[in-house]
């Protein structure tokens with residue numbers, strides 16, 4: 537019987553591992569709690585109504601259809617029993633393995649304030665993106681019906697917590713929606729007066745980018761009318777807004793793009809974790825004491841130059857997934873494993889129309905050139921020919937007409953939910 541490699545997670549890391557094992561003499565099982573892979577870098581475009589959920593996702597089974605030695609299973613891993621070499625799923629089923637690759641990603645973290653999540657949703661899944669899209673579009677709809685100018689102002693104030701690429705991208709796109717897309721469509725409000733505030737606790741937005749690119753991004757946001765508040769720690773979030781650096785920002789829509797924590801499955805491995813719950817992996821990405829178990833991507837803390845962990849972005853996950861798969865092949869051939877060496881291919885963030893920043897290490901650029909590079913790279917990385925064509929088409933239409941192809945308010949929360957109840961009684965009374 538061929539050795540069995542079990543991969544948990546069909547994100548960037550898990551898929552990369554499965555593809556690398558394509559021609560290996562192993563049986564592979566990839567288990568994911570969702571039937572689809574999500575291209576997370578474009579989630580914000582679903583949240584801001586440019587793209588539809590299906591445009592940035594693809595069924596994992598379909599992606600791996602030609603990888604004959606891989607079996608795909610739908611199921612959620614609950615715990616890992618490293619002593620028994622077994623993974624137990626939430627439905628009670630168990631999967632045995634000879635080699636294990638854990639690639640279950642991360643989730644949002646609210647720095648110990650889980651009660652903030654209800655008021656400031658984060659963006660990680662397609663469901664999150666559709667729920668955020670609903671919140672944003674509903675805010676404009678409710679403002680149109682609101683007679684009280686103070687409440688109207690609160691409804692037209694959007695606060696984004698976290699000045700990393702996701703916060704910057706959301707802020708820039710929201711500004712474009714308010715100033716361009718919704719122009720001429722409302723009668724009681726002028727969407728262009730919407731206030732968009734980007735709050736960052738650290739001294740600067742885009743902290744991992746060089747100073748010149750940060751300045752360019754800040755300037756692009758300013759031109760779009762986004763207020764950038766740096767060095768302001770958020771200490772309170774509730775239904776009326778946030779307290780940031782001792783100032784209360786009255787806002788009915790607060791979006792969270794600040795902290796992340798590793799998938800909770802990591803805890804069940806029983807090995808040391810860092811403060812963000814990530815597994816402190818060995819140089820070859822295996823876990824201490826278990827050379828047959830590897831952790832890759834956002835769930836792992838791999839320390840590289842300067843002792844800093846690799847950033848939680850797609851490239852480290854892809855490269856680590858490939859390395860773990862190659863290490864398994866090496867070890868099956870009787871060779872020792874080799875340390876993982878990360879190749880930094882750079883980073884990019886888009887701010888808005890023809891505005892982006894791009895740091896490729898050997899070249900740094902801003903403006904239209906960075907914007908085109910961002911568009912090209914994201915189309916190339918997107919999985920599936922259909923998705924590439926549809927996304928290109930949607931971008932072209934959005935660019936030429938300022939229109940967003942997916943401006944639908946769907947998925948009403950149940951009547952009993954706090955979100956539905958929060959729909960202001962005064963707007964109903966007044967309308």
Ligand SMILES: Cc1cc2nc3c(=O)[nH]c(=O)nc-3n(C[C@H](O)[C@H](O)[C@H](O)COP(=O)(O)OP(=O)(O)OC[C@H]3O[C@@H](n4cnc5c(N)ncnc54)[C@H](O)[C@@H]3O)c2cc1C
Nearest residue numbers: 545547548549569576577613640641833834848849850853
């Ligand atoms: C909004 C947003 C924007 C981003 N933008 C960028 C960007 O522009 N550039 C960039 O490089 N990176 C970006 N990232 C980060 C990048 O997407 C992640 O670093 C990358 O997805 C990590 O890959 P991964 O394989 O570790 O985890 P993921 O890709 O998150 O995959 C984890 C998989 O595991 C599955 N899973 C989780 N728990 C279980 C379980 N218990 N049982 C079974 N399956 C499970 C999930 O369903 C998922 O399919 C962004 C992330 C977000 C959220």
